[in-house]
Amino acid sequence: xxxxxxxxKYLFRKEGQNVTLSCEQNLNHDAMYWYRxxxxxxxxxxxxxxxxxxxxxxxxxxxxSVSREKKESFPLTVTSAQKxxxxxxxxxxxxxxxxxxxxxxGSGTQLSVL
Amino acid sequence: xxxxEQDPGPFNVPEGATVAFNCTYSNSASQSFFWYRQDxxxxxxxxMSVYSSGNEDGRxxxxxxxxxxxxxxxxxxxxxxxxxxYLCVVGPGGAQKLVFGQGTRLTINP
Numbered sequence: 091x092x093x094x095x096x097x098x099k100y101l102f103r104k105e106g107q108n109v110t111l112s113c114e115q116n117l118n119h120d121a122m123y124w125y126r127x128x129x130x131x132x133x134x135x136x137x138x139x140x141x142x143x144x145x146x147x148x149x150x151x152x153x154x155s156v157s158r159e160k161k162e163s164f165p166l167t168v169t170s171a172q173k174x175x176x177x178x179x180x181x182x183x184x185x186x187x188x189x190x191x192x193x194x195x196g197s198g199t200q201l202s203v204l
Numbered sequence: 205x206x207x208x209e210q211d212p213g214p215f216n217v218p219e220g221a222t223v224a225f226n227c228t229y230s231n232s233a234s235q236s237f238f239w240y241r242q243d244x245x246x247x248x249x250x251x252m253s254v255y256s257s258g259n260e261d262g263r264x265x266x267x268x269x270x271x272x273x274x275x276x277x278x279x280x281x282x283x284x285x286x287x288x289x290y291l292c293v294v295g296p297g298g299a300q301k302l303v304f305g306q307g308t309r310l311t312i313n314p
Contacts, residue, residue, distance in 0.1 A: 188297035192238065193299055
């Protein structure tokens, strides 16, 4: 079955540590996204990529980095510069980025600070 | 004013009841409208797109009012399994411009 796989499901970060969240899709979608969800808030866009080897900052990119070396993969690194990293992180994909495109989500990674 | 606003609830309704909630948006250029459902600590899943003429999918009906800038979701004959948070999602163009509401929490009671 096609879908989006995120790993790990739970991740703990120590002070000053960088951590990387994995996102893989086999839907053959061109566009991929990373969102952050905090309790009681809507999802906020961190980064997105419309095509391999290209990505754009979203609304809250500071303290995060991404890469898009393969169509299937869009890993997110939470750097030590992100001072409040505790949140639920969701990866998504869509066929493209035209009007009306639907987002499909992975099952999420809960990141907590030790 | 938030770009997309929803009443966070919680809405507690008995099984079999009809429940409706609205979502208002501030960007008059919005062209894409969706309702997603999210269970606790799970990923959002597309419930339905919202079209200008309104649309229905089984017990669920979605409507768009461009003049007043809101979308609505109506659930008829509610089931226990409808308990979830419902996210309103609106945007002026492509998926990268979509804005998520904070969600409306719904609990269906037996």
